[in-house]
Amino acid sequence: MLITPAHAQSLFGGGDGASSTLVQIAPLALIFVVFYFFLIRPQQQKAKEQKAMLNAIRRGDRIVTGGGLIGTVSKAGDDELQVDLAEGVRVRVVRSTVASVLTRGEPAKAKETDDKDDDAEAGDKAKSGKRG
Numbered sequence: 530m531l532i533t534p535a536h537a538q539s540l541f542g543g544g545d546g547a548s549s550t551l552v553q554i555a556p557l558a559l560i561f562v563v564f565y566f567f568l569i570r571p572q573q574q575k576a577k578e579q580k581a582m583l584n585a586i587r588r589g590d591r592i593v594t595g596g597g598l599i600g601t602v603s604k605a606g607d608d609e610l611q612v613d614l615a616e617g618v619r620v621r622v623v624r625s626t627v628a629s630v631l632t633r634g635e636p637a638k639a640k641e642t643d644d645k646d647d648d649a650e651a652g653d654k655a656k657s658g659k660r661g
Contacts, residue, residue: 583624586610589634595626601634 586592590602592612603619604611610622 582630583627586624586627586630587634591631591634593628593631594622595628598622599631 586602587605588602591599592602592610593599594612598612598614598620600612600614600620602610603613606624608624610624610627612620612622614620
């Protein structure tokens with residue numbers, strides 16, 4: 530015989546039951562910890578960033594959709610965006626299909642402020658005799 534029975538028992542779990550269980554469970558726990566820090570946690574953080582990016586989309590942002598369309602947001606609703614792809618070409622896009630935001634647009638001014646500014650500019654041009 531090559532290995533004595535006493536030596537074989539100590540090698541293959543014949544000794545203390547608590548330590549052999551710990552030795553068997555430790556690699557599984559280590560694998561779970563590695564998976565958590567290298568796979569699960571980064572994916573959760575990326576999903577959180579994507580959700581924040583989608584919630585921050587507003588009028589004037591230049592976006593890329595999941596299908597590869599590039600356009601400027603002209604109207605932002607809760608679940609849908611209206612996107613200008615080209616002059617006179619508007620499409621409705623589901624907010625969750627936006628892949629990335631290329632540039633942030635300037636926040637849109639209130640309509641009343643725009644109208645007052647336009648009226649003031651028109652009055653100034655009429656007084657100075659210029660056409661614009």
